[in-house]
Amino acid sequence: MKDYLTLAETSEIIGKSKETLRRWDKEGILNAVREPVSNYRVYRKSDVQTLLGNLFDEIVEDDVSNHVKPENEYSILELFAGAGGLAIGLEEAGLKCAALNEIDKWACQTLRNNRPNWNVLEGDIKNFDFSKFKNKVDIVTGGFPCQAFSYAGKKLGLKDARGTLFYEFARAVQEVNPAICIGENVRGLLSHDNGKTLKGMISILDEIGYKVAPPQVLKAINFRVPQKRERLILVGIRKDIDIEYKYPKPHRKIYNLKDALKKSELYNCDVPQSKGSKYPEHKKEVLDLVPPKGYWRDLPLDIQKDYMGKSFYLGGGKTGMARRIGWDEPSLTLTCSPAQKQTERCHPDETRPFTVREYARIQTFPDDWEFAGSISQQYKQIGNAVPVNLAEEIGYSIIKVLNEYYVKK
């Protein structure tokens, strides 16, 4: 086992930039040492592990800010808008939603109920022509669902992607001709079809006139979100604009479940009461035995075997199964359904899934953002969303580019 980690490895594990690590070295928070053989500056693995353990409950002064004011009015066309996580975050950063497209009627209802003035285009994206927005919006955004292309070999062109939702995203970008386009997706897109899907997307955006910044996976916990969610961000800048895109800087402060559900820097009151789903009796009996921050391995062996079924013998950590979240850690990634097996995220004190409003807080939605439809529809909309605070930080990074662009123009 390796005793030392390089700067890059440490940055990846801790989820902090290399600059932060260099500053921490100077400040004595995490000291680098000279590796005995190569004499390179490296980190002791044990130091990194200790720091990682402390990170979540440490009180850290957050001196990082990505905030920037828009110097003009910039507008967005948001595709695959869902219940508006990305849209509200971008709005909080100071951007204006010109229109939003979404197929799900309950998600559209949510958008309309909360923002009666938003132009919600309900229906399948395939049926919309976006050319009326040509040169009228600055940014096209979209969390298109990930699908493989049938790859013929060589470089992928736009028409080769027909039939996929990425094609529809790229078609909208081509019709609208915005300064910036942003795709958001799950980390899995990096390795989807051995990386070919992502490569194909980048080559299509290049073909339609956009230079794509090296894709990055942003960890929501570094952007004022009390949840270990990750989002892959794909940013394309129109080729006539010679400005380099810079990702938002990660914050130092990491928020936990207590910050989400109690009065904190994130919310000025405890989480409001709301409806929520329940665990079936058998699951409740099992989860009653799991302590905060514990999971299936904390159960007696016979119950482990019974509860896990075949999964018990399949190996792997499965740390999300029969999991109870602790107050002093960020929540694990929320899914579209709060009681499903493999991904239980039980409340720390009570044996139940998080309520709808608790779910919304973990995704950093404002308390007054109401979700339409049945409880399961509401959970789905929340679980699908980009965390609002992460979206806000992405918003600032786009405003920076646009401010610079309009000064030069």
Ligand SMILES: C[S@@+](CC[C@H](N)C(=O)[O-])C[C@H]1O[C@@H](n2cnc3c(N)ncnc32)[C@H](O)[C@@H]1O
């Ligand atoms: C990952 S979610 C987007 C979440 C959203 N960006 C947010 O932050 O709340 C993807 C959305 O795409 C929508 N969608 C899927 N197929 C679509 C289609 N053919 N046309 C329009 N929307 C579609 C889904 O209903 C879902 O709400």
